[in-house]
Amino acid sequence: MEHREGIEAGKTLLADLEDLKARIKTGDPESIKEGFLKVFGSKAAFQYVLLALEATEFENFARQIVSMNTWIDIAYNHFNDGRSPQVQHIAYGIKAVKRLVELLEESGRAWNED
């Protein structure tokens, strides 16, 4: 498994989070539900790659992973409670995923230099 695969999986999750944000703005519950399931699928794939890359061993990665999971879950719980999920919660999730992608890019570069 290479860092490139982690970056790709992170970018897929970012695209699905952006898609979810757009779905939330439509207010259509079925579409939002579908958007959340896509996010959970791509987040699971991303975490799988992070494990394979042993990125989860590092505290700077772990903190962002906790942040990503927390904000996505808070948004999902809002939705399940019949409240409108806050776009802001998803935005915090996006911020954490973006940082994870940056960390992967940085460690990928360091790996190649070695």
Place this chain on the structure above:
Amino acid sequence: MKSPEHNLEKLAIEASKMYWEACHPVYTEKSIKAAKVLLANLEDLKSRVETKDLSRIGKGFIYVLKSKARLQSTLNNIEKLLYGPYCEPLFCINFWLDIAYNGFNQGRDPYTWGHAIESVIECVKDLLDIFEGRERRVEPPGSFD
């Protein structure tokens, strides 16, 4: 020497921090209930996996994802979540659950990912031990050490 105003300011900051933390505990009774619901849904998912019925397993995952989201929503003070003792079990719950969910989504044999559900169960039990002030029994699977 620091001025008395400086000390007063410092005290005021400390008092405000203590007040805020008292008003926003990291977890409450709701968190304990939510963790127990998650545990029950994980046990339910485990029995669904044994049936090998994909539709039933998929529904089981949704119940688990929902109850995990509920649990996370009952937790306050994200800074403490990131740096406190809750970080490790929460990290492991999410992590193992995603490993299992990814295995399921990829159509892999439950033999290859079913054990991850067992690990999630152990991590939720570990979190409950912390919430309920019990001594942690075993090192949770996938700890940072």
